[in-house]
Amino acid sequence: MPTDAVFLLGESREHPMHVGGLQLYEPPPGAGPDFVREFTDALISSDEFQPTFRKHPATIMGGITPMAWAYDDEVDVDYHVRRSALASPGRVRELLELTSRLHTSLLDRHRPLWELYVVEGLKDGRFAMYCKMHHALIDGVSAQKLMQRALSNDPDDPEIRAPWSLAKPKRKSSPTSRVGSLLRTAGSVAALGPSTVSLARAALFEQQVTLPFGAPRTMLNVKIGGARRCAAQSWSVDRIKSVKRAAGVTLNDVVLAMCSGALRYYLLEQNALPDTPLVAMVPVSLRREDEADAGGNLVGAILCNLATDADDPAERLQAVSESMRSNKKVFSELPRIQALALSAMNMGSLALAAVPGWVNSTSPPFNLVISNVPGPQEQLYCGGARLDGNYPLSAILDGQALNITLVSNAGNLDFGLVGCRRSVPHLQRLLAHLESSLKDLERAVGV
Structure with a gap:
């Protein structure tokens, strides 16, 4: 293909x-x-x-x-x-x-x-x-x-x-990839036609949503080298659900706020925190309620304001929640073809990263990808050996030197971090900062 x-x-x-x-x-x-x-x-x-x-x-x-x-x-x-x-x-x-x-x-x-x-x-x-x-x-x-x-x-x-x-299961519909499917969407934007893209742009500007190329330039948005560094750790879903219930937000909002606080700690440590908030690209389902059992998957590329400029963790959590809620609302109200065009517009610049000088001369469309992938809800085994951790490790691209992906796994959320070894020093410190950020959120909402 x-x-x-x-x-x-x-x-x-x-x-x-x-x-x-x-x-x-x-x-x-x-x-x-x-x-x-x-x-x-x-x-x-x-x-x-x-x-x-x-x-x-x-x-x-x-x-x-x-x-x-x-x-x-x-x-x-x-x-x-x-x-x-x-x-x-x-x-x-x-x-x-x-x-x-x-x-x-x-x-x-x-x-x-x-x-x-x-x-x-x-x-x-x-x-x-x-x-x-x-x-x-x-x-x-x-x-x-x-x-x-x-x-x-x-x-x-x-x-x-x-x-x-293992024999391939009968295919209902092709599952949508994280990086891969979003790049496919970006690559197919031309096929949607200029009028459709224009409609999607109009919808963007009529709403107060996070726009591509509004992210600040940071140490994470540079040309990358070939060496990688990986980090991994698990957190209890119950802890995150407790924050979710107390704050009246979604579980993914808490995860994003947890990442936001960790990124703020990390960039402050590096003397590299920008004055304006970081923006994450978050793959989310665009499926309507009446399509819940239709099979397959529809994923959009939504941009989320991480509110890293705010010192108060409760304020950051509410800003993240509001950003995700308003951006998902715009997607849900667009006709599907326009929602796909909007996703392509959010992702399209990644295809231009290979153009000489592009990464260094333009503002990043977003600062990093944060993906929350559904995983097994029950304890799994292999030959009697118990699966304790299941950490996804993704690819990174020019202009996107850090990726955070997590998978649900039998009562835990297993985080896998991948960074450019040259551009993201001491990547493992982000794990400690994720724990500190979660504790900040727990204190802020009283759990």
Whole structure:
């Protein structure tokens, strides 16, 4: 498909175009010292590969072309599935440092575009899996769903299911991606016609909504290098719901305000907080109530005022809530074709980031993407090992040096942060700032 080619053509050493995920597991009770080895061997023994896990860019006349796919009849599973161990002392810090290096490296285009790492050596006895797949093969939401299908809600289920061996489910409608689908929307804006885009622009200016290119220039909105840094942590959904109920806002409003406070702490620490508020691009569902059971997914690119200029956490939360409410109202009142045009207009500048001088000479359309992805509500297991954490790791682009994505997971929200290693120093400090920001919100609303 042409969209597959876009992700392949847009990839460079500075812009790896894969999505990844880090999962933490607690071995089952009574598991012996060889459990992780046996777990990995069980994965490797799954030698049935669905087409998605067999394809890579075709080689034509001696060169690789991103315009066609080739399918390997024999997949070298020992190359794609790798077992490794952490250096002492085996903390989560060492795991995230390893994950950062793995998330940095490009996938080999001569082979199917995916890799899976099973990592042992955590001092608390847990082990991890890190998997990455090229965005040309799969989007982030689909990758999450695929991993969930490989798991079980039965702790006594001994089967270890390899994601690549699962048959593709019958497709009701294509799920919409996070970065991928929004870039597709941006790329298709021309097809909507100038009159439709004009109507969407008119709707914007008639309403008090957050406009693209109104975001301040910050240290996060620069050309990026090729190295990545990853950070991850979980927070209890109950804590966030308590703030939600006390403040009379949505759960996603609390998440955005939590991120807003953390970004404010971080930028103050770097002496880089702008006077005007940061703006986040937030993927949200545009589905109407009467379409709740219609299948598929419709996602819009909504811009949210994060109110990082406000010192009072309660004021920030209300400003975030009002921004999201008013912006979603505009989307809900637009005809669907205009809502898609508006999303494309909000996202369109990302396609121009590769133009020389564009990032440095224009105001950013927004400062970062914050995505909240639905995940499993019940506890899941793999071969009896309990899934403790499920951290999504997305791609970043020129002008967007930081991405925050979170997934709901059995009573927790699992945050995965990805930043440019050069442009976003001490990324892990954002985790402590997220906790401080949540505590600020709890105090502000009296919970």
